[in-house]
Amino acid sequence: MKSVIIIGGGPTGLMAAEQLTNAGFVVDLYDAMPTLGRKFLLAGIGGLNITHSEPFAAFCSRYAERQAELQPLLATFGADALRAWCAELGVETFVGTSGRVFPKEMKAAPLLRAWLARLKRNGLRIHPRHRWMGWDAQGQLVFETPAGNVTSPNLPVILALGGGSWKKLGSDGAWVPLLEACNIPIAPLKPANCGFLCAWSEHLRSRFAGAPLKSVSLSFTDLTGHSETRKGEMIVTERGVEGSLIYAFSARLRDSLDAHGSARFYLDLLPNHDHAHIEATLQSKPANKTLGNFLKSRFKLDGVKTALLFETLDKAHWQNIPLLASTLKAIPLTVTATTPIDEAISTAGGVPFAALDSNLMLRHKPGIFCAGEMLDWEAPTGGYLLTACFASGREVGEGVIRWLAR
Numbered sequence: 001m002k003s004v005i006i007i008g009g010g011p012t013g014l015m016a017a018e019q020l021t022n023a024g025f026v027v028d029l030y031d032a033m034p035t036l037g038r039k040f041l042l043a044g045i046g047g048l049n050i051t052h053s054e055p056f057a058a059f060c061s062r063y064a065e066r067q068a069e070l071q072p073l074l075a076t077f078g079a080d081a082l083r084a085w086c087a088e089l090g091v092e093t094f095v096g097t098s099g100r101v102f103p104k105e106m107k108a109a110p111l112l113r114a115w116l117a118r119l120k121r122n123g124l125r126i127h128p129r130h131r132w133m134g135w136d137a138q139g140q141l142v143f144e145t146p147a148g149n150v151t152s153p154n155l156p157v158i159l160a161l162g163g164g165s166w167k168k169l170g171s172d173g174a175w176v177p178l179l180e181a182c183n184i185p186i187a188p189l190k191p192a193n194c195g196f197l198c199a200w201s202e203h204l205r206s207r208f209a210g211a212p213l214k215s216v217s218l219s220f221t222d223l224t225g226h227s228e229t230r231k232g233e234m235i236v237t238e239r240g241v242e243g244s245l246i247y248a249f250s251a252r253l254r255d256s257l258d259a260h261g262s263a264r265f266y267l268d269l270l271p272n273h274d275h276a277h278i279e280a281t282l283q284s285k286p287a288n289k290t291l292g293n294f295l296k297s298r299f300k301l302d303g304v305k306t307a308l309l310f311e312t313l314d315k316a317h318w319q320n321i322p323l324l325a326s327t328l329k330a331i332p333l334t335v336t337a338t339t340p341i342d343e344a345i346s347t348a349g350g351v352p353f354a355a356l357d358s359n360l361m362l363r364h365k366p367g368i369f370c371a372g373e374m375l376d377w378e379a380p381t382g383g384y385l386l387t388a389c390f391a392s393g394r395e396v397g398e399g400v401i402r403w404l405a406r
Helices: 011-022 037-045 057-060 062-075 080-088 109-121 175-180 200-206 244-260 275-283 291-299 303-312 321-330 384-405
Strands: 003-007 026-030 093-095 100-104 125-127 131-135 139-143 148-152 157-159 185-191 212-222 226-237 241-242 263-268 331-335 346-350 368-370
Touching: 003 011, 011 026, 011 384, 037 109, 057 062, 057 368, 080 093, 080 100, 080 263, 080 384, 100 275, 131 175, 148 157, 148 291, 157 384, 175 226, 185 244, 200 303, 200 384, 212 244, 226 244, 241 244, 241 331, 291 303, 303 321, 321 384
Parallel strands: 003 026, 003 157, 026 125, 157 368
Antiparallel strands: 093 100, 131 139, 139 148, 185 346, 212 226, 212 263, 226 241, 263 331
């Protein structure tokens, strides 16, 4: 029976291994880390958001420019199929109030344990602490191990090496120069679902770093002129901003940064109140009450929101009620850079789909397949990242089977 090599022990590599072992192939899986699924486990610490329950068309739209490439994979193994697969492993899932889907236990570890146990029963051979170093002069795969370098025959091999964030968990982008040396085009890796840097004052940085901004809405106009406003939550950090609401805009903010060197969005601190109501309420402020205390008592404006207002609007303009109301509805925030790529939840860039055939095999290096986050796509948080990784892992496993059959 033909053997297959998989390099990378995250959800993509494991899902590819499942397709191949189910089909009766001998599969050797290599990973640089001591154990598999390190980043997957980290994603589950706060409650594993494995997928999303929204309708299929809306779900696929989250992949933006890569929708056309990913939608066929998701049609085969999308959110419903992923939930059914979890159930087969004995892991029950539920839909949260936001539409996100979680395991009932809210953890990744039980799912990973059950999955690995099933894969081992199917014959998967796992080789931890094997870091892929490329190919030798004879075209064999070279792995660095604690006992020294070892080689392995080359074909076929699935590369499921992840992106370039969270280096300590094994996703370090070290594969980029290895493929570039083989004349494989690579779109530069960039941070996705990342934080951004702002020039905070010392007061705001020292007093409110780590403070959540709840029930705010963010408005942004991207490079194409498309404007969007979305309500949610984010966090003020010592260096800038991060959190789910920021992640929803991170790709567009990053692209604006790349084009112009900075990007500006607007925060509505009182999205549940219209401008007229705010202005009328401000007119009623007693002369002997400070503005901060008045905003806290009448609008429940907390310390970090008040600090953002005072950071934006000079004290000389606090008596300008129309301007004050307008500022509360549209705090301008300028971001000057992304946080480092290693701190990002995921990365954009990687192997372009144009470099792959319908089996996800490299057109210019037959027998070498690529899948998962190392491909050039990105998606917001909310279960979309994991779902596409699972789907592409399934597809590449089936692709290898089709290629070998021919």
